[in-house]
Amino acid sequence: MRSWGNSLGKAAAVLLTAALxxxxxxxxxxxxxxxxxxxxxxxxxxASQIKGQNSNKVKDPKxxxxxxxxxxxxxxxxxxxxESAPAPVERGKSAAKNRVKAAEANFRxxxxxxxxxxxxxxxxxxxxxxxxxAGIVQGAPYVVIxxxxxxxxxxxxxxxxxxxxxxxxxxxxxxxxxxxxxxxxDLSGTVAAGQEQKARYAFQVPADAAKGTLYLDLNxxxxxxxxxxxxx
Numbered sequence: 001m002r003s004w005g006n007s008l009g010k011a012a013a014v015l016l017t018a019a020l021x022x023x024x025x026x027x028x029x030x031x032x033x034x035x036x037x038x039x040x041x042x043x044x045x046x047a048s049q050i051k052g053q054n055s056n057k058v059k060d061p062k063x064x065x066x067x068x069x070x071x072x073x074x075x076x077x078x079x080x081x082x083e084s085a086p087a088p089v090e091r092g093k094s095a096a097k098n099r100v101k102a103a104e105a106n107f108r109x110x111x112x113x114x115x116x117x118x119x120x121x122x123x124x125x126x127x128x129x130x131x132x133x134a135g136i137v138q139g140a141p142y143v144v145i146x147x148x149x150x151x152x153x154x155x156x157x158x159x160x161x162x163x164x165x166x167x168x169x170x171x172x173x174x175x176x177x178x179x180x181x182x183x184x185x186d187l188s189g190t191v192a193a194g195q196e197q198k199a200r201y202a203f204q205v206p207a208d209a210a211k212g213t214l215y216l217d218l219n220x221x222x223x224x225x226x227x228x229x230x231x232x
Contacts, residue, residue, distance in 0.1 A: 085172075085213075089163050091220035099223040106229035107145075107214075116152035119216060119225040121145050123200070124232040126207075131181030141207040142178050143231060145214065147199045151191040158219045159187040159197060166203040168212040175212070178202035187218075205231070 088099070102113040110120035123146030128139055147164075151157040166175040178184070179202075187199040205212060213228040 085226075086165050086174075086215055086217075086224075088224060089161075089217045089220075091161060099221060101223055102225060104226040104228060107227050107232055110150075111225040111227065113222055113225075115222075116154075117157055117222065118150045118152065119218070120148050120150070121214065121227055122148070127182070129178070129181050129204070137204070140204050142182065142202050143205045143212075144182060144184070144200060144202045147187070147201060147216065148196055149187060149191055149199075149218070150196040151193055154193050156190040156192055158190050158221070160189055161219055162187045162199075163217040164201050165215040165217070166201075166205065166212060167215075168205050168209040172213070175203035175205050178204055 100113045100115050100117070102111045105111045107121050107124070110118045112118045123144070125144040126141065127144070128141050129137060132138065149157065149159055164177070166177075167173060168175055182202045183200065184202050185198075185200045187197055189197075191197045210230055211228075212231050213226065216225040216227075218225060
């Protein structure tokens with residue numbers, strides 16, 4: 001005869017074995033969401049999810065200025081003198097590739113272009129700034145230079161986009177232009193054939209700067225007129 005107690009013990013063992021096998025199967029079934037692979041902890045799963053989310057993020061591009069914000073320094077010279085001379089000003093498609101040439105001159109002689117246009121300087125005045133306002137340094141020395149453009153060519157000469165630049169010293173330091181506290185006048189419009197036009201420019205130049213160079217980039221068809229040497 002079979003013992004009732006032995007039968008119950010065998011049945012219990014079978015049920016326990018089945019439960020263990022079911023548990024192992026559920027832990028390794030990839031179709032079961034949220035289940036961890038063997039040897040993986042909950043912290044490992046969280047780190048893996050964060051890494052995946054970060055890899056999908058687009059890198060933030062270089063910030064752009066807000067509307068109305070300045071894109072460069074206010075005031076100061078027309079260029080930063082990284083080289084001995086400023087680069088010619090680009091004036092769009094109308095600018096000639098081969099500009100009319102002229103030899104450099106000192107401040108007492110005119111710059112003569114090959115087409116008959118000439119530029120001369122004179123009327124040098126020295127002083128110190130007395131006014132007040134934005135960009136003005138009280139007591140700073142300055143020099144005023146008169147400029148005359150003579151058009152001996154057969155065509156009108158455009159001076160509506162002149163860019164003057166003054167440098168001084170062995171390091172070609174760019175002098176800040178001065179527009180207030182002293183009488184100045186820019187070139188404008190065109191100079192008719194056989195006529196001339198005068199202008200006056202002022203620059204902040206140290207009193208001990210005996211030498212300097214003035215660049216007058218007149219337009220897109222002529223190379224800059226260059227005056228260099230002792231400042232009268």
